[in-house]
Amino acid sequence: MMANDNHWARLWANGASDSFGHGLDERSAQDAPMAARWRAWFSNLPDGCEVLDIGTGNGALLRHLLAARTQDPGLRFVGVDAAALPDASNEGAGSAAPVRARLLGGVRAESLPFGDNCFDVVVSQFGIEYATLPAALSEVGRVLRSGGTVALLMHHRGGRPVSLARAERHQAQWLLSALLPAAAPMAEAMSKIGTESGRRELADSAHWSAVRATYDRVLADAGRRMNETMAPDLLVDAQNWVAQAFQRAAQGGAGAGRQALANIEQLILDQDRRLEDLLQRALDEDAIRSVVASMNDSGLKPGVVETAEDRGYLMGWWVEATRI
Structure with missing residues (x-):
């Protein structure tokens, strides 16, 4: 290319x-x-x-x-x-x-x-x-x-590649505007599960319960999108990447989670730009x-x-x- x-x-x-x-x-x-x-x-x-x-x-x-x-x-x-x-x-x-x-x-x-x-x-x-x-x-x-x-x-x-590119670009923009913003506070929550005090905070806090509820709603939306789109691959990949980011946050702390999510954002931005190139050419x-x-x-x-x-x-x- x-x-x-x-x-x-x-x-x-x-x-x-x-x-x-x-x-x-x-x-x-x-x-x-x-x-x-x-x-x-x-x-x-x-x-x-x-x-x-x-x-x-x-x-x-x-x-x-x-x-x-x-x-x-x-x-x-x-x-x-x-x-x-x-x-x-x-x-x-x-x-x-x-x-x-x-x-x-x-x-x-x-x-x-x-x-x-x-x-x-x-x-x-x-x-x-x-x-x-x-x-x-x-x-x-x-x-x-x-x-x-x-x-x-x-x-x-x-x-067909152009049709798929249009559909996938729509999903990329949703991931950047919806999934990743919801994933960021979830990664912070995951960074707390390694300590007893952190687990108590997660269990007792209305804030963290709301964070989880918001993320669950976004995941449900992702599932609907996967069933409706002709180009679900990026949605599937992004959810797997985010799950790995949560694991890194749990193992390495909030900073590790933020860095992992930043890397995912770059992957999605890059794909969106490549799709834009394809559609223009x-x-x-x-x-x-x-x-x-x-x-x-x-x-x-x-x-x-x-x-x-x-x-x-x-x-x-x-x-x-x-x-x-």
């Missing part, structure tokens, strides 16, 4: 493989959205080609490429992302497969640090649209060799026509289709092109 802000860098540093929150393990790579399509597309590439992935994040496409091309020792892969990446230089991406790969953080798609005509293939999964597209597509045309190929999966304004039909025009101007011959995953959900625009 291309980005300029630390809310993306923190996602990759926490071990996510993509903006859907999948982990870096092999099963997550196999089950990620559009993985089967990418593996099929990669399986048709010529041996020994050099591949550039724009907006690579932690290299989700690299794992699809490894899965499809384990017997291609000449394959070379470079992934770039505008965000800072952990362990940005990488041989084999943790796999025993004979594939050499590098992940480079702090690289903008609008100014790629590569010479002309140096890649056979350029790909991007929900990444290049976070850049300034005319400039980024011009760079794709510049670094791609004659006869080279391009495959881009780009966010669709009417796609999703492409409607006019925008995808502009992509096609920019590719033509950059010496690329593109074709565009809407693409769906196995369950029939519209996932994005699938753009393929050849360097003229």
